[in-house]
Amino acid sequence: MKKTHVLGLVFIAASIAALLTLMDDISTYDSVESARRKEGKFVHLIAKLDTTKPVIYDPLKDPNYLSFVAVDSLGSSTAVVYRNAKPTDFEKSQRVVMKGSMKGEVFECKEIILKCPSKYTDEKVAKL
């Protein structure tokens, strides 16, 4: 066998090993219900902010505590705690992707990605 072939095999083995280590870190996109079933497991929860419930954020008391209620497309909702500052445009968001895990009844969220409406919308023009 040629050295280059050996080299190739080594690299392929290394890449497979690298990808295998990934398996631990792969999480999934979930709904509130399926996240509840996997309590404690790190998931990506796709939901939206329940605007009928209060959003609690008081930087004077604790700038690292945001709590709100999220409701997913299937209608299930959960309380969410995010120990960080309230993201910009939070109330305007159409959808939130929350990374974290269920701890009892509460979703402990480590990161929030907001999907805000594009600042340019058809309705806006229609309203004019």
Add this chain to the structure above:
Amino acid sequence: MIKYNGEHLLIGQIGMFLTLLAFTAALLAAFANFKAANANELEEKPWRRLARISFLTNAVSVIGLFVVLYLIIYNHYFEYKYAHSHSKRSLDMQYLLSCFWEGQEGSFMLWAFWNAILGAVLIKWSRKWEYPVMSVMSILQLFLASFLLGIYFFDIRIGTNPFVLMRNEFPDAPIFQDADYLTKYLTDGNGLNILLQNYWMVIHPPVLFLGFASAAVPYAFAVAGLWKRDHAGWVRAAMPWALFSAGILGLGIMMGGAWAYESLTFGGYWAWDPVENASMVPWLLLVAGIHTMLIFQSTGHSLKSSYLFIALGYLLVLYSTFLTRTGVLGDTSVHSFTGEGNSLYWHLLLMQFVFIALPLALYWRDRKNVPVVVKEESMNSREFWMFVGSLLLLISAVYIIVLTSLPFINKLIGTSWAIGDEVEYVYNRIMVLVTIVLALLTAMTQYFKYKDTTRKYLWSKLLVPTVISAVLGALVSIFGDINYDKFGLGYLVAIHVALWASIYTVVANAFYLGSVLKWKMKAAGSSITHFGFGLMLVGILISASKKELISQNLTGILVKGLRDNKGKEDNPLENMTLIYNTPIPMGKYMVTYLGDSSEPKNNKVYFKINFVETDTVTNEVKDQFTITPNAFMIKSETGSNLSSNPGAKHYLTSDVFVYITSWMSPENAKKDTSEFKYTRVSQGDTVFYSNGYVLVEDLVRANKNDNKDLPLVDSAWLSKLNVVSSQGVGFKSTPGYFVQKGFGFSKADTVMEQSLVLNLEKRGKDDVYLGVKESASVMRYITLKAFRFPLINLLWLGTVIMVIGFMISMYFRLKSKLYAI
């Protein structure tokens, strides 16, 4: 049909015409170049004429398109959707260019612009390669122009035209019933995403797109090599272009990093965001390709790899465009993508297919004649280790792009995978290993000679730099205080080893310049490039592993039970609240929020944050500086939100980096709900509140008859209060109560410093009540995050040196007779 007033239709029609012209000319250029490439000497001349004229027509139209769109934005013609969506009257001049790249069409136009310039240069200088290379460039221009067409082909819209009118896009909107809609309704645009209002955003996209566009040139030469069956010639011709492209693309990527660092709030220059990954992966392959091309030129090995890397590099440019522009990445990126819908999705897939099929088919046609060296590379040869390095670059590129593509893979096979909670670590732990090997190779490989190297030679040259960097590395490890143990000891050790290896790269390449090249610039390009690359690695490793959170919130208690995935106690409390004029300790600084000033023109607010470092023993001020991060206030029905821009204090050896995460703005203050507590008072009384007491110094009744200063009311109760805080500081306050035409109303007064609202009220006949409200909203405060990035300047310096190195290599190759084509 309504006749609309004030529209500027001609300029849009010119734009539309130029789009069509660019498209047609590119089509013609592709055809003519193809014909010329396959023609014999007699037929060649007329085809050449046609090919050149049509490509230059395309180039001129693309430049014309650029000018037209710029004029539309510059003149605020909001009847055009592009101007309306991406610009605004109040926008500063310099950001008008950013409006260009914000939209899909503008960035395709920018890409086409560079292609046109590169094509014109190629026509002038590529000599015998002109027709095949220009065929590829023309096909590329054809695709880019087709993205701008916006023409319906049956029911499918092909491309999006930047010159569409608002009233054609939204024909049902009622405002278009009015002939004067432009002066009545569409008087201003939606403006530019504020994240893009940064000078890096003006300059980095053009550089990045020049990088993307120029990566097409080596690709075109590779295709030309296969087409013309000149497997050696294309490497020579493509080399200076590959060097140029790698240099510019590298510069563009890092300028993007600088933009992220200065205007995004994820606190860093790199976050393994899909957009960043997508621009980096082609660069990795391009660099791998340059190395295999060098191997081929010196030994004849690695030709197939060169074809593979160069072709793959460009395909990844296209694939990246596909990932980042069609919305397939969806939820994974902080960048928001406007999915242009299905048509762009298939359009870009088709483009990728063409650019894969082209080299594959040509390779298949000539596969028997692609030269292969049977003899194996020696382990003591430069080419062997260069090849190992190139393979490693390929592997890391694959790793990055597979992870980045997860959302697309999910879409294809119906899974719902995502990277877990430590996204950066998932990339970094592999990259730190790659860095170790890559840095060692970059340090040592140049000391090997092609074909074979004696051990004695190698050691005589390598000994000194190896010893020096071992000592330096040890010093950094011992005194550098690098103890990033969030992910365990193994990772920390890997960081240290990678740092050693990177220092080795820097030292060994500096020595190579002196001891082997004797400072001859002609061959110095690669050493300078590698030296810069090494500096970058050192800068990245140190600034990332020693990144320090200054605003660690110790006022809060550790959140019980919050553990990271390694089971360690996790303290994510990164925000600190600063009350106006109240110093708060943060790391080694006393930090004070000194105030804010707003720029009403564009709703920008500047915050003055003062940092003071005092010597703990002598109490002398060691260092003092003010950072002014800013934020845009975005008003909406739900109150105003802020979009923050970091501020930084730059030192030679580190940066202090601050951004605002929340601000109690005057508007939000109105929504305060806490209530007044009333106490009946008379002169001389004292009322207590949480932080002190209020002394009623004077309480007088006045009416029109005995007080001429009250012309507007019939009678009034006036008070003079002295508010004394627990620190013993007194504040004056004068709330009052007025009666006019039988109706009573209060005039409240605030004591900002104590966040008090004081109020007077009359109940019954002569009973006066003092209302005290302790309100969050009168208090001025901000919440911020602060970091320190040590040695980040090494990263920027390394980048500049690396790019200079690439350019030196390119320059001397262009001058050298060996590279004449």
